[in-house]
Amino acid sequence: MKIAIVIDxxxxxxGAIVATERMVKELTARGHEIVIISTxxxxxxxxxxxxxxxxxxxxxxxxxxxxxxxxxxVKSIYxxxxxxxxxVQIQFPMFMARNAVKVANKMGIPVIGxxxxxxxxxxxxxxxxxxxxxxxxxxxxxxxxxxxxxxxHCPSHFAADMLQREGSxxxxxxxxxxxxxxxxxxxxxxxxxxGDNFVISNIGRHAMEKRQELLIDGVLRSKYRDNxxxxxxxxxxxxxxxxxxxxxxPVKPMVDFVSMEDKLLYLNTSDLYLHSSVVELExxxxxxxxxCGLPCLIxxxxxxxxxxxxLDDRFLFETDNADDLAKKIDYWYENRETLAELKQQxxxxxxxxxxNKCINEMEEFYRDTxxxxxxxxxxxESETGKFLDDMEKEEQVVQVPVSGKxxxxxxxxxx
Numbered sequence: 001m002k003i004a005i006v007i008d009x010x011x012x013x014x015g016a017i018v019a020t021e022r023m024v025k026e027l028t029a030r031g032h033e034i035v036i037i038s039t040x041x042x043x044x045x046x047x048x049x050x051x052x053x054x055x056x057x058x059x060x061x062x063x064x065x066x067x068x069x070x071x072x073x074v075k076s077i078y079x080x081x082x083x084x085x086x087x088v089q090i091q092f093p094m095f096m097a098r099n100a101v102k103v104a105n106k107m108g109i110p111v112i113g114x115x116x117x118x119x120x121x122x123x124x125x126x127x128x129x130x131x132x133x134x135x136x137x138x139x140x141x142x143x144x145x146x147x148x149x150x151x152x153h154c155p156s157h158f159a160a161d162m163l164q165r166e167g168s169x170x171x172x173x174x175x176x177x178x179x180x181x182x183x184x185x186x187x188x189x190x191x192x193x194x195g196d197n198f199v200i201s202n203i204g205r206h207a208m209e210k211r212q213e214l215l216i217d218g219v220l221r222s223k224y225r226d227n228x229x230x231x232x233x234x235x236x237x238x239x240x241x242x243x244x245x246x247x248x249x250p251v252k253p254m255v256d257f258v259s260m261e262d263k264l265l266y267l268n269t270s271d272l273y274l275h276s277s278v279v280e281l282e283x284x285x286x287x288x289x290x291x292c293g294l295p296c297l298i299x300x301x302x303x304x305x306x307x308x309x310x311l312d313d314r315f316l317f318e319t320d321n322a323d324d325l326a327k328k329i330d331y332w333y334e335n336r337e338t339l340a341e342l343k344q345q346x347x348x349x350x351x352x353x354x355x356n357k358c359i360n361e362m363e364e365f366y367r368d369t370x371x372x373x374x375x376x377x378x379x380x381e382s383e384t385g386k387f388l389d390d391m392e393k394e395e396q397v398v399q400v401p402v403s404g405k406x407x408x409x410x411x412x413x414x415x
Contacts, residue, residue, distance in 0.1 A: 005035065008071040009069060016092070019155075019284060023178075036049070037051060037078065047081075051071045054072070071095060073097065078104075082107055087370055088110070090112070093141035111149055112152060113148075115155065180291075185347060190269040198228050199266075199269070201289070203258075204233075211320070214322055226251065227333075228251060232256075242255045272332055273289035282306075291354075295339060297316075311345060314332075
């Protein structure tokens with residue numbers, strides 16, 4: 001297939017861009033032709049068309065840290081880029097999207113949208129919280145994309161439920177962004193500088209919505225703070241603030257961007273992964289952690305799909321509540337042997353999200369869309385925030401952890 005990907009940025013620390021780059025790399029390796037329409041000049045195993053880019057007032061600093069610009073939807077560029085393509089995939093519901101859909105429809109090319117962005121992502125980048133702004137962005141995203149296409153790729157059931165609540169009647173295909181093949185368990189030697197400390201890892205962009213400062217507060221309130229090593233791997237607009245706050249901890253935290261090699265080392269030698277982000281449509285960092293068998297302690301934000309990666313309620317804490325987080329840290333500090341034993345259960349969960357399987361699903365989605373084998377969405381049959389069904393089967397019963405127990409429920413991957 002020849003696939004056109006419309007995406008504002010094609011480099012930087014944005015999770016959606018990272019996920020798209022991984023997908024494109026694998027699709028190319030499988031022999032598909034890829035066309036990228038984005039801001040900036042880029043080279044790779046794909047054809048690239050550049051559109052003009054710009055920053056929005058109020059979020060420039062945050063966007064610069066992510067190396068991200070909004071793109072302009074120039075119809076003449078789309079017409080050139082779309083020549084000979086079989087399908088168009090639009091990654092963000094913003095300024096590029098509406099004209100991207102219009103041109104594809106006029107040229108008779110099937111088009112799908114992708115759900116990689118919530119209103120809260122933009123509002124948090126502005127340093128604000130506003131119900132009015134949330135409502136505006138919901139309507140704007142629908143106007144640009146989610147009410148303009150017949151099919152949408154959603155990385156989680158949480159994302160599909162969200163779009164349906166907000167009025168989209170498109171066919172929702174739930175396919176995880178997937179765990180790349182590099183993220184597997186290894187018998188790596190624990191770094192000497194960890195000592196006998198309980199090691200808690202967090203990986204991601206240092207930003208307000210990621211709530212890394214809450215992790216520092218949680219460790220500070222832990223009974224065992226003198227024996228906890230916190231790793232805040234990443235960079236962003238909050239990096240210097242986190243370094244300053246880290247000075248309050250008895251054990252100096254590592255606050256720094258790390259290489260891929262070190263990232264895999266830490267995921268394979270830490271005791272616990274801690275995820276506090278309040279805005280997630282899936283969570284690449286949790287995927288990477290469970291891929292290595294590292295259990296995740298996760299904030300239960302209503303704007304986050306990440307709780308689906310919690311093995312049970314012991315791995316959930318009340319979002320933005322440092323006291324509750326400290327209690328959960330203390331519990332797992334006192335139950336380190338149990339935590340280590342849960343590695344195999346974590347790896348069992350990870351099998352639902354392995355990359356090869358997810359790309360197989362994307363290829364099937366493309367073929368179904370091109371052939372017209374899709375239908376209007378119905379109400380989701382699964383609860384949000386729980387791990388995906390086996391997407392290779394049309395309909396099956398799976399065991400889903402609910403409140404520390406298990407519950408049987410039917411889930412369809414082609415809802």
